[in-house]
Amino acid sequence: MFLYNIRIGLKSLRRNPVLTALLIGAIALGICVSTSFIALRRIFEKDPLPGKSQNLFYVRLDNWDPTRAYNADDPKSLPNMITYRDMRALMKSDIPTRQSGMYVARMFAHPDPKIGRPFSVNIRMAFSDFFPMFDIPFRYGSGWDKAADAKPEQVIVIDEAMNQKMFGGGNSVGRTIRLDERNYKIVGVIGNWKPAFRYYDITSGGGGAPEGVFMPFNFTPVLQMNTAANSDGWKGQAEPTYESFLDSEQTWIEYWAELPTTAKQQAFRDYATNYIRDQKKLGRFPRPLHIEVKSMPDLFTEFQVVPPTIKSMSVVSLLFLIVCSLNLVGLLLGKFLARIPEVSVRRALGASRFQVFWQHVVECELVGIVGGALGLLLSIGVLQLIAKSIPQNQVRIGLDGEMVFVSIFLSLVAGLLAGIYPSWRVCSVAPAMQLKVQ
Amino acid sequence: MPIGPIIRAMKHNRTRFALIILEIAITLAIVTNCVNMILAQRAQMVKTSGFDDDNLLYMIATPFAPEFKETPYVENVVNADVRAIRAIPGVKTATVTGFLPWQGGGSSGSFKTEGYPDKFQAQFYAARGDLVGTLGGKISHGRAFRENDTPVDPDTSTTVTIISSGLAKKLWGDKDPIGRVITTGDGDRPRTVVGVIDKFYNPYAWKIEELVLFTPGRSYDGGGSTYLIRTEPGAAKAVAQQLEPALVKVNAGRVFRLLTIPEVKANLFSSNMLVIRAMSAVIVVLVFITALGILGITSLAVSERTKQIGTRRALGATKNDILKHFLTENWIVTTIGLILGVIATYALNYFLVSQLTDTKMPWYLVGVGMVLLWLNGLVATIPPALRAASVSPAIATRTV
Secondary structure (H helix, E strand, O other): OHHHHHHHHHHHHHOOOOHHHHHHHHHHHHHHHHHHHHHHHHHOOOOOOOOOOHHEEEEEEOOOOOOOOOOOOOOOOOOOOOOOHHHHHHHOOOOOEEEEEEEEEEEEEEEEOOOOOOOEEEEEEEEHHHHHHOOOEEEEEOOOOOHHHHHHOEEEEEHHHHHHHOOOOOOOOOEEEEEEEOOEEEEEOOOOOOOOOOOHHHOOOOOOOOOOOOEEHHOOOOOOOOOOOOOOOOOOOOOHHHHHHHHOEEEEEEEEEEOOOHHHHHHHHHHHHHHHHHHHHHHOHHHHHHHEEEEHHHHHHHOOOOOOOHHHHHHHHHHHHHHHHHHHHHHHHHHHHHHHHHHHHHHOOOOOOOHHHHHHHHHHHHHHHHHHHHHHHHHHHHHHHHHHOOOOOOOOOOOHHHHHHHHHHHHHHHHHHHHHHHHHHHHHOOOOHHHHOO | OOHHHHHHHHHOHHHHHHHHHHHHHHHHHHHHHHHHHHHHHHHHOOOOOOOOHHEEEEEEEEOOOOOHHOOHHHHHHHHHHHHHHHHHEEEEEEEOOOOOOHHHOOEEEEEEEEEOOOOEEEEEEEEEEEEHOOOOOOOEEOOOHHHOOOOOOOOOOOOOEEEEEHHHHHHOOOOOOOOOOOOOOOOOOEEEEEEEEEOOOOOEEEEEEEEEEEOOOOOOOOEEEEEEEEEOOOOOHHHOOOOHHHHHHHHHEEEEEEEEEHHHHHHOOHHHHHHHHHHHHHHHHHHHHHHHHHHHHHHHHHHHHHHHHHHHHHHHOOHHHHHHHHHHHHHHHHHHHHHHHHHHHHHHHHHHHHOOOOOOOHHHHHHHHHHHHHHHHHHHHHHHHHHOOOOOHHHHHHOO
């Protein structure tokens, strides 16, 4: 019976190709617009570390100017990052199951002169916990260990693009890369890892791809390195030396801690609070005691990882789909009502009201499915256009399986909603009425 | 035109008109809110920097050769670079500065001055040479930097500064800013104001986009150097091609990255452009779809009522009467839809503002939207109405 309905539906749709094209076009446009914007929103909204992100905490401490908050307009604001010395102090705690201070630096990679000229690369300086903490997948090798952290050993982890550029791909674990003046041994090559944004680097905006190289943090004092990202301060350093810079109130380090239980979270907050109380005795932290230990999802909300305009656009796009559906209702109504004579004959010959209703709903769903599929294809194109219009875009903007599912679901709902009323109208025709007129 | 019969006729087709009304209402809500979003995005983009943006180039030289660790070596290379850049035909002026207009940030510091109660935050850049001339700005008070302004070591010596008129106004109102002294937040490193730039705008957080201090000095980080270059009008492209070869000839131990200011600006505003394009496309497609919907529904109404139309014609109604009937009918429907649409518009706007920090809806936008959709409805009704008007009176005598 179902197949029969489909056959009748197709037949009816073929009878009036222009109207059918309009019906399908309306759904396709609605699905295309709504799918594109919802997909765009989901790219930012999707939890980068499902089941884990709520255990990862970003820590901020208010070491700012006693006379003025970090953002002068908001007395509750505090610096986005922490100082080098405070990070060192927090890292002494054994409460977090994993933890890492980090920042981004820039160095020159020197490939084989036959391959190319030196080029500058972004390097994330981090501790060994970084890789398991943020679930970084490896193609070859792994991250370095705690011994390499402590020493620090001249080891690095590189990503696939860097591996391609330096060695043309392949397992390059054990090979070395010269960065500035030293050679570093590769211990791991990161595999298929293309997060929509650098979810561990939200305070800098997080836009763009992850860094190409990861290096033990403890090279910082050894090589007297500086951050290539933001660095905010309010107080000059005591001496014009690098040691004095590391000791200063300059905030430039991002610090994450994995705190899987509420007990640990509370213990860590207490630890940080006690640390600041001690520091206050030394004359530091002149502002009222203020620390923020915020989970990754809460941090995303605070820093508006989902741009508000994209949220607005996704709301608007759903309304757009509703307009398309309303349009469909009108067109289907006309189409079905024109068929009343035919339907009343079928009713007179014994078709039940439900059978007629079901037959028409199936026809509407056919339109929904075909239109939805078309809309889905169109939205792939639209998303590619969007991806191209963002300069230096590294994010893979596209549809995932879940989004395809959402989109098909939307088109079925649109087809159903648009079809119910016209189908009901047409099935409630009295069998004899039309026979008399004819 | 008697409205009574039209309304009575409409009552027979309530669903159909309800559909059009709803469609128009939602369309108005979407279109006006989209335009509102577009205007909000545009508002950020239409500000002007006060500089000769189109003819500015920015060259970043990053060294890898170890010699660049020695300051005198860097000095020599930078001086040679500037000479080489200025020698390129089409170059008007060039300066060594870390200031890149339209970067969407830059560097800033906290400062103090007498006469202003608090510390204040302002953008802060070092520059060497004719910075204001290179930007294409104007000095409204005082003077530009002179060659001998450049201190040997900007960290220790007293020096001069050029500030923006916005900063002068914030600090001292209408009083003469020349000769006043600005220090760092700690009260160190006094800088005497020698000049004021007429207009300065560079997007920055903390609402300091119009506040700036320029000091004469070097701005090379780790031996790198950055050059701002102003070309003769239209020569930017030609100059851009010659820059890297000229600088490689000076010293090959570095890599170069060239930016044009229009590129930097496009990059900064890429998300605004994206919203504008997407929303414009949504508006166009939506208005088109609504028009199609009205056209479709009215066409069906016409073909269903062919017999009645024929009868009316046979009873003496002119073609014009029929045309007017359908246009009036549509006018009534559109107007009801638009009135509902105004409510929907503000409801959606309220939702967007409360949830998503959008801007409030100005009333004139709603007016413009209403006129647009009203015309849209009219245009969509004309073809089926014309078809209705051309129904022959003889139809009434056939069938039945």
